[in-house]
Amino acid sequence: MATTLQAVAKIAVVAASANPKKRYLLKQLYTYGRYLKSRFHTKVSKLPLGLSGFTCPNIDGTVAKGGCTFCLNDSFSPNLAKNADKTFLNLESKSNPILEKQLRELEDQILTTQAKMRREWGSKKFLVYFQSFTNTYAPFETIKTLYDKALTYDGVVGLSIGTRSDSVTDEVLDYLVELSQTKEIWIEYGIQSIYDKTLERINRGHDSLNVESAIKKAKAKGLNVCGHLIFGLPGEDQEMMLNSAKAAYEWGIDSVKYHPLYVVKNTLLANEYRSGGFEPISREDYIDTLVKAIKLKPNHISIQRVTAGIDDNTLLAPSWCGLPKNEMLVYINKELMKEGLIY
Numbered sequence: 001m002a003t004t005l006q007a008v009a010k011i012a013v014v015a016a017s018a019n020p021k022k023r024y025l026l027k028q029l030y031t032y033g034r035y036l037k038s039r040f041h042t043k044v045s046k047l048p049l050g051l052s053g054f055t056c057p058n059i060d061g062t063v064a065k066g067g068c069t070f071c072l073n074d075s076f077s078p079n080l081a082k083n084a085d086k087t088f089l090n091l092e093s094k095s096n097p098i099l100e101k102q103l104r105e106l107e108d109q110i111l112t113t114q115a116k117m118r119r120e121w122g123s124k125k126f127l128v129y130f131q132s133f134t135n136t137y138a139p140f141e142t143i144k145t146l147y148d149k150a151l152t153y154d155g156v157v158g159l160s161i162g163t164r165s166d167s168v169t170d171e172v173l174d175y176l177v178e179l180s181q182t183k184e185i186w187i188e189y190g191i192q193s194i195y196d197k198t199l200e201r202i203n204r205g206h207d208s209l210n211v212e213s214a215i216k217k218a219k220a221k222g223l224n225v226c227g228h229l230i231f232g233l234p235g236e237d238q239e240m241m242l243n244s245a246k247a248a249y250e251w252g253i254d255s256v257k258y259h260p261l262y263v264v265k266n267t268l269l270a271n272e273y274r275s276g277g278f279e280p281i282s283r284e285d286y287i288d289t290l291v292k293a294i295k296l297k298p299n300h301i302s303i304q305r306v307t308a309g310i311d312d313n314t315l316l317a318p319s320w321c322g323l324p325k326n327e328m329l330v331y332i333n334k335e336l337m338k339e340g341l342i343y
């Protein structure tokens, strides 16, 4: 992160020196990092976890089979790939034979990643991010045990829980509300698109109303909500992507992650792409949509992510999603600066 910020700072300096009149006109976007800094007055980092035993109702056949067409969960969860266990939990599980193993993994990952973040980024506090699969899709006792344990580690100030809108029981939601009285608690929902025909096409397994209701319910209970949006979904034009962003803002999200859709090998989307049924969004169109979405965004909604990619040979297309993050940020900032903004 330090490197990224240094790169961004460099761009700002270059832009400022190239045109001194614009020096004071660039407005820094309200990023999640800036939100956390102002809230805790120190550097807070999100610490991602991938634990054995978690799966997703869209993968295990409960709501659909095969998962979202773009999903190959190992591709965005390296920890999970290394430690995957064959036992999977769901909301009906009566017991959890791998709880001890999950707790060991949790400890290992927290301590290892904390040390790295402290060393390389100067991180002082941490939000433990339950990232892989659907992190509320397990018996309540398991969820409670893992969340409680995560909060005991030195420097941990809260949790961020990545999940699906159809997989959060009232019991879990109320427990998150209870924790939020003393800790920083976030729930992250994949919105992706507000168009049901798109959600069907990507085999999402729930409709848009389901996400809208879940976000509004979490907000009514006072929780912090982050929404994920994907630009470049099959069959969508820019107007549709921006309508999804506008709806997400109106539903009350506090933070947003913007992603481009990219194709990973061995997914359903890869088959669609190879047969010519899906054309990935270009880098230029993605950035143009992103900048427009950011301009439509109310200021109080922080930005957690402006791009995503994968830098190994599992990426099939588009190739620009394999660019290093810093390089993508340079392209994004170049376009943002034309609007007087900087990430």
Ligand code: SF4
Residues within 6 Å of the ligand: 056, 057, 058, 059, 066, 067, 068, 071, 072, 073, 132, 133, 134, 164, 190
């Ligand atoms: S909801 Fe998430 S984990 Fe489940 S299939 Fe879709 S992308 Fe994969």
